[in-house]
Amino acid sequence: MSPTGRPLRPLTILFAPESAYGPTNNCVGIGDVLRRRGHRVVFAAEASWKGRLAPLGFEEELVNLAPPPEQPQDAGQFWKDFIRDTAPEFRKPTIEQLGTWIKPVWEELVSGARYCEPQMKEIIDRVRPDVIVEDNVVCFPALTTAGVPFVRVVSCNPLEMKGERVPPPFSGYPAGDQSGWDEFRAEYDRTHRALWSDFSTWVTEQGARPLPDLEFVHEGDLNLYTYPESADYTDARPLGPTWHRLDSSVRETEEKFTLPPGLADGGALIYFSLGSLGSADVDLMRRVIASLARTPHRYIVSKGPLHDEIELPPNMWGTEFLPQTRILPLVDLVITHGGNNTITEALHFGKPMIVLPLFWDQYDNAQRMAELGYGVRLDPYRFTDAQLHGAIGRLLSDMTLRRTLTEAGETIRARDGLRTAADLIERAATA
Template identity: 90%
Template sequence: MSSTGGPLRPLTVLFAPESAYGPTNNCAGIGGVLRRRGHRVVFAAEASWKGRLAPLGFEEELLDLAPPPEQPQDAGQFWKDFVRDTAPEFRKPTIEQLSTWIKPVWEELVSGARYCEPQLKEIIARVRPDVIVEDNVVCFPALTTAGVPFVRIVSCHPLEMKGEHVPPPFSGYPAGDRSGWDGFRAEYDRTHRSLWSDFDTWVTEQGARPLPDLEFIHEGDLNLYVYPESADYTDARPLGPTWHRLDSSVRETREAFTPPPGPAGGGALIYFSLGSLGSADVDLMRRTIASLARTPHRYIVSKGPLHEEIELPPNMWGEEFLPQTRILPLVDLVITHGGNNTTTEALHFGKPMILLPLFWDQHDNAQRMAELGYGVRLDPYRFTDAQLHGAIRRLLGDTTLRRVLTEAGETIRARDGVHTAADLIERAATG
């Protein structure tokens, strides 16, 4: 049965998420709703995710984005290593990161798309999907040439849907000051034009339609993006009728979470996470933890993939992985890298944020939260104790902001993004 109560034949839905926790969790949340409605849900997942999706009730079709490593890797290990090795670039202004970090990321993404194209075609031939859903930032031609509806999900910041009257993506520039926009766009064109042109040629050679100018992915027959209306750019950057906003996309989880008997001390309870990738910068994790240890509050810390190298003081408790959506309702404040998942989930539960952006769209999220007054943006490598501690005091003491965010969270949760997405995907597949 469909969500509207009418009969609906079982569909085969193929999800193709980026090999990172944010997009994969987003697809798992939507896929879980579809599976419970009786549909067959298959994941075309990068090989390091083997065995992680099947326990959730999904079929796994694994693929490689590069020649397989000699030893098995943890889920998403490639990008964790990439971030760890390139972390010094995060200290640069965003316009300088275009050539030294953003372009290398695009190069890796493009290389992966080229490498796995034959594998994807074989998977599609085996699975025979009724609809294909991609949550990634780069085009995989096989997904758009399969002869079935193609759904694109944008689970990065909505500036990735560009517009003349909104800041350029990856810049972290303010919406109210256009002085740097043209220069940033010109530098993006200079650093990316050749890469994009070569990729566009290859995409068309695979039988797909040409890419839009300087875009590395097509729009879909249906396009979904994850961002609350209260923080969106809807007036400045209107979108066409194929685009639909999901105010949040929070995966339903049965993982139980019981707050630990510690951490020691009093004060507020604060969640600290730099995400599965940002936490690979162990020096930054240690520096931030040392500063937070000098406050009167308690912390739950997502330690990330290099958790064994991170020691926590008595006022903190943490593990490598934590059920974030179980923890957020319990805390008073979130300290985050500004990844789209954590940012939208914090808003989903009505929590103020301190944002320490590192790369990609994290600068855009941090800037947006700061200019809307929902949080404080700090430089992760240059903040002082006075700045971090002052931001904590201000946000914890702002009762007006807490009321605003509580009401915003109630609205976001009522819009039920995962079920909305499932409805739209069903409609795309059958319409």
């Protein structure tokens, strides 16, 4: 290391993100800082991302998680289709989803890890990284057995790092009421132990250490997670010295956004997004849009992959993809599915939220925002106009909350999560 703490030579850094937009964009943001510092940044990306990362200045090493499809797919298409086809499961209580939705997701993730293990080994042999960064929830043994520092990034709600004094992940249960925690944990154990045991055995057969009990991924030599301190569970579940919180990790972009003329005047300006996966549920998108059309406000809508099937009324404008981090500073309120990136980005810019959780950690994010008073949690399939419209009205008129979130956003932005992450990865690579 130099006297300033920077590496004396350029590093080769291999990122292995999960195929969804959230983890990939998180790695892109951190990777761009490292690339600008002169390091070689390589992405072991799922094959549907072909051609999406090279224009950003990264090397692409493509990975198939299953036999290649006959026709090329859009980025992350497998998970978009999976969400669309399994959306009826989201209407169930979270404890009932453990066996019918959470377990099938783990099964797909485990299957992908098994399938691509030889590819991962070949990529590591070609790339010869100085450090490997994985932003995923499942173990790829090749990443932990390469003989270089391994960095784990958590782009999910921090309940993923479990503790007896915090609610179980995926439950959406309140932090202040432990009455259902043990039952949920027992059901998770019942539905997942056999799958975990088989996977842990396979992991050790590949030369990696056994997985921790009921965990599908190892901790790293360095561990990073993205969540603002003001919303974290640190007091109830302290973490070890290898763990570092990034209050936010907001990708920097030169992409511009200008408010469409049709939205220049009117009521409050509100951003609505169910994410690239949740928006695949077209019926739900139409339901929310129809309710919002009965308000006096203006809306920017992220329409998602099935945008051609979604019509917007006159008080709305939207497209398939939107530069979310350029839009959030402009709006008064965010209506979101509760994905970790959108939650942390909204807090980064000091915006209140209405959260309509659909799956995975979105229930935990929705509950956390509600119990901290940063937003309102609503059932996406059962809310009424009165509930949604009332929540919009309360959040827009709460000036105390707006001041609180504005101050929180200033603190989060000052902590500069992107450069904090880049600094820590550099140190891990040269320790």
